[in-house]
Amino acid sequence: MESLNSKIDYPALGWDASFGELPTPEAGVAARVVTENRGHFVVLGPSGESAAVLAGALRKNPELRPAVGDWVVMGFEGCAGVPTIHRVLARKSKLSRKVTGRMTREQVVAANLDTVFIVSGLDGGRNLNLRRIERYLVFTWNSGAVPVILLNKADLHGDNTAFVREVEAVAGGVPVQAVSAHDGTGLDFVRSYLGPGRTIGFVGSSGVGKSALTNALIGQVTQLTGDVRQGDLTGRHTTTRRQLLLVPGGGMIIDTPGMRELQLWSEDEDLNDAFGDIAAASRQCRFKDCTHTVEPGCAVKGAVDDGDIQTARLESYHKLSQEIEHLAQRESYLGRLEEKARGKTFGKMLKTFNKTNRKQGGTL
Numbered sequence: 001m002e003s004l005n006s007k008i009d010y011p012a013l014g015w016d017a018s019f020g021e022l023p024t025p026e027a028g029v030a031a032r033v034v035t036e037n038r039g040h041f042v043v044l045g046p047s048g049e050s051a052a053v054l055a056g057a058l059r060k061n062p063e064l065r066p067a068v069g070d071w072v073v074m075g076f077e078g079c080a081g082v083p084t085i086h087r088v089l090a091r092k093s094k095l096s097r098k099v100t101g102r103m104t105r106e107q108v109v110a111a112n113l114d115t116v117f118i119v120s121g122l123d124g125g126r127n128l129n130l131r132r133i134e135r136y137l138v139f140t141w142n143s144g145a146v147p148v149i150l151l152n153k154a155d156l157h158g159d160n161t162a163f164v165r166e167v168e169a170v171a172g173g174v175p176v177q178a179v180s181a182h183d184g185t186g187l188d189f190v191r192s193y194l195g196p197g198r199t200i201g202f203v204g205s206s207g208v209g210k211s212a213l214t215n216a217l218i219g220q221v222t223q224l225t226g227d228v229r230q231g232d233l234t235g236r237h238t239t240t241r242r243q244l245l246l247v248p249g250g251g252m253i254i255d256t257p258g259m260r261e262l263q264l265w266s267e268d269e270d271l272n273d274a275f276g277d278i279a280a281a282s283r284q285c286r287f288k289d290c291t292h293t294v295e296p297g298c299a300v301k302g303a304v305d306d307g308d309i310q311t312a313r314l315e316s317y318h319k320l321s322q323e324i325e326h327l328a329q330r331e332s333y334l335g336r337l338e339e340k341a342r343g344k345t346f347g348k349m350l351k352t353f354n355k356t357n358r359k360q361g362g363t364l
């Protein structure tokens, strides 16, 4: 029997050697997650786009669940021929944040991206927030995908050089490009990251124009944008679901809803990637474990005094650093709790075992 897997152009959809061999027909069919809505998935597989459901094991464990952009293996044994997703293949990159609220859990925003575009809007000062860009850089460096910064709505100004320079100062070498979804400025730059098999993603606050850029690159209105005001949309995010879309010339875009609150799921390493200037200066601090707050001989504070690093940037670094440390503490605390709980369950098991055994004349 010819494998169903051979009927689609997997490489064009982003499949590469890092995902291993395509599954044999007996093992299932590989497909890519296009979107998800309350446990209902849409995947792109050999029969085009289709609905898919999760196998029980994945439904029960949030950590095993697929995200948009994931490659999954599905079977057709389920009810009425709806494919069942059995497992998620190891990701080559993943954009993760902490779930909102008090829970300490990872939420995978999108998977298997090659490039993540951090989008800001040039409409008024409110959206060009350097501190927010720094936060998004730490978020993106963690993903394993390459970050690029886009300043959208360039059509609102004659000359955007000053904006680009201002952002370059906090970008740590990440490219910064002024673009416009409306007049097409800079779109060729974005297109240079697309092409068969390449997946890009747009992240950033609500209203910066992620969906407008998506539409401009696809060449037709696929995504609803903020100017389409339907009574019940007012005051809410226009895009409500993450979605993978095919670009006619090759490549894919994952459009995401703006995040009201981006809580990090990152590590110190990501912070150093995003704050290369501070990381470099810190190597000259007198103390190896310098916190760049009160220590004498702190080269980072020296750089601030010299005007090489802005005070606001160092403050931003401290804030994000504390957030990452707090997250690490919560994680290890929860890990310890879990261990304890497991220990307790084991203790209980042992007790029951010994009780039954005693009755039968022996203990462990």
Ligand SMILES: Nc1nc2c(ncn2[C@@H]2O[C@H](COP(=O)(O)OP(=O)(O)OP(=O)(O)O)[C@@H](O)[C@H]2O)c(=O)[nH]1
Binding pocket: 152, 153, 154, 155, 156, 179, 180, 181, 182, 183, 204, 205, 206, 207, 208, 209, 210, 211, 212, 213, 224, 225, 226, 227, 228, 236, 237, 238, 239, 240, 256, 257, 258, 259
């Ligand atoms: N002037 C100008 N306006 C733009 C541009 N791109 C987007 N807009 C406008 O900005 C508003 C928001 O655009 P969207 O594409 O919906 O923004 P979004 O980032 O997708 O927002 P969410 O889906 O809510 O996260 C709309 O009114 C767009 O018309 C641009 O390049 N220039």
Ligand SMILES: [Mg+2]
Binding pocket: 210, 211, 212, 223, 224, 225, 238, 239, 255, 256, 257, 258
């Ligand atoms: Mg949108």
Ligand SMILES: [Zn+2]
Binding pocket: 282, 285, 286, 290, 291, 292, 293, 295, 297, 298, 299, 300, 301
């Ligand atoms: Zn220091």
